[in-house]
Amino acid sequence: MRVHFHGAAGMVTGSMHLVEAAGKRVLLDCGMIQGSRDAEALNLADFPFEVEAIDAIVVSHAHIDHIGRVPLLVKRGYRGPIYAQEATADLMPVMLLDSASLAESDAERDNRHRRPGEPEAVPLYTQADVHDTLARIEPLPYDTRTQLLPGIEIAFRDAGHILGSAIVELWADGRKLVYSGDLGPKGSPILRDPETVQQADLLLMESTYGDRNHRARADTVAELGGIFADAWRDRGNVCIPAFAVGRSQELLYWFAKHWDDWQMSRWRIFLDSPMAARVVAVYDRHGNLFDADARRVWKDKPNPFQLPNLRITRTRDESVAINNIESGAIIIAGSGMANGGRILHHFMQNIGRRQAHVVFVGYQADGTLGRRIVDGAKWVRIHGRDFRVNAQVHTVGGLSAHADQGGLIDWYEGFTPHPPLALVHGEDKSREALAGEIGERDGIEVTLAYPGMTLEV
Template sequence: MQIEFLGATREVTGSCFLLRIGKYQLLVDCGLIQGSHRHERHNHDPFLFDPEAIDAVVLTHAHLDHSGRLPLLIKRGYSGQIYTHRATVDLCAIMLEDAGYLNEKEVQWENRKRERKGLELIEPLYTRLEAREAHRHFRSVEYGKAEEILPGITLTMHDAGHILGSAIAELRLTDGQQTRNVVFSGDLGHRGAPILRDPEAVKRADLVIMESTYGDRLHRSWDKTWQEMGEIISNARSGKGNIMIPAFAVGRTQELLYVFKRYFVEWGIDDWEVFLDSPMAIEATEVYSNHAKIYDRRAKKVYEQSGDPFMLPNLHRTQRSDDSMKINRIKSGAIIIAGSGMCTGGRIKHHFKHNLWREDAHVLIVGFQARGTLGRALVDGAKHIRLWGETIRVKAQIHTIGGLSAHADQQGLLNWYGHFENRPPVVLVHGEPESMDGLAQRLKSEYRADVVLAEFQQKLTL
């Protein structure tokens, strides 16, 4: 029995792990490599294994850095099943098709330039149709229910509390007389986050493959985070300029709507018109609404007492582009939630064009902004930005809300590992070098854990 690390090693994208158990080969996650154009070009590289030889795939959750190359895997010959939670099946139907659409648009743009230069045309990584076809391979697994997915290989999924349907994958592997219990943390959620349950504890393992995204830092408390957001929205009521919130379509958008409902009167949300201006976020919110069974206790109570926890009396869901354009006629009193989360595309840029230059407007930054993105430029205090060749002066107030994260911080990761009674060896993945190093030191000092920092294409015998 062997595991090979083929992604998310010393970085947080491209999760992909290959297990060989006797005559069977099992893949855990098959994610997109994200970042610079130079890094993303590697998504087109051949897989470092034969897709036709893979017998089964386990998917921990729907985020594209874990799921985004699954249609490509099938395009290149994989014909088996993809085992994941039911909510992840539903979210992937939206997210992978959207990724296929973006692939098509990007290649159309690139091929126009290539055609003019007489260069060979290129194909998209995969298309919308190929993403839809990939969906036929998905098979749902419930939390806590052991399922034999291949002879001698049993999968049990536990709630990871990261996004809806996210899972810790516990694999019991048997080859002849040998049996090993390997636990993949997937992405572990931030304890106390709205809607979702806290990450479940697992008691025993022979090996733990563990994420380390925030392995070197602590998050701000939820109470202080909500207090800060409430103060900003309440203070903005006096000026009544529009509030723009760039938000990720899956996870962060639903958290915002849920919290707006929770503090509807206290924050004065009832004095605003709230617009959810993202077709993908609208679809994702419907998926969240359909899976109340896996909410945390508080969210379940909200659902039982007042129905859909994401529906506000003053919420407008704008699917069509012409409805989105009408929002730009509103000079004050609108809270606009739109993609993309890092302001690199989508409808938020159009709202910036009509509002950023207004002194009474506000921008709430509620998610991570990578270097080189428009969102990061605003966080760093840019006085002017460029949109479609036009220079826009930044006069709006920019607010960065601390404490909002879908990932466990260092203490959360340590607490989760602390539930293992036998203190199994750990391989750290899905983290930048500083995060991995910081978490490794704490695991060694507090639990005397045997810790390995995964390297690309490293192989470990189980």
């Protein structure tokens, strides 16, 4: 068995790893590169392998940095199956159709401003390409060992990162490969904790937060409540960039759980995302994957997805109307890294107001607008206009959907014996810190994977 690393190897986005075993080729994830404009331009490059030679695709979860180039692979000739956990399979149409719509809109906008002699902009892929992709998806449940191809079997285990997120176990050639996908932290709301896996001949593990530990979730939630109290006192709005899958639903969960002590009824709450609205419907269909605490909240509190003062805005006109509100609104909108989407329009209206609050609740990749604001930028450019950052900016890291350094080490310690380890899905600073900690504790030689690297299992 050989593993070839092609994406999210030395960076956080663009997850893509190719496994050669039993005479077959299986691609683990095919994600979009996100970040700066230059980084995102890399999505248009040729794949570093022969597309028609891939026999199967296995995706770990539905975030775009893990599935966002699957339709491009299909567009360029892939004709095999795409395996995903059942809830992930349910989320993929929502995520990919939205991605295609954005790509088509970007191409249309670029062509309107195209200079004479410049080539015509074309979308990375279209909604028609997505429909071709969706026809190839084969859903699989958790905890069921399945023959993928002759000589290759896989099983999905709950990764606790977002709904349907999976740890992938792959057996072939008498060896076992485990790919963590993205691991969630223990005790995160709604979802169950990541499952323990006990044996592997090689482990590919994410390392997004390999250099730090999150604040205790209880302290973080208390901080969030304090931000809302301050924003109400300041008579401003609260803008929260959040991904449509995972973070948006978690925020609504906390609003319901702290409905009384945070006085949430006094706010006007907007989930300004047609995609998030469709994701909420998927969550409702997969309540069997919720943890016990979430089931109690759904039973004893206002339904987080049906709060009496929650408005899920779907149309452009509904979104634009929010801009008339100068105070008393909590606005959750994508994208989570503020590198596109409706949150930019709300930033344009609010980021220059001293009474406004901007709350970042997730990882901000290098090169994104969110990262620049978190790093203290005084001025930012949005849709060609410059805005002074006067709003109060908060980074609430304890709500991360990724395990921190301690969580990653604890999960790795569940293996007996401790397997060889390759770190992916992390910037070098994070990977180097995690490699040092694990090497010091367990005497394991840890590989930092880079594009083009190959490991034998």
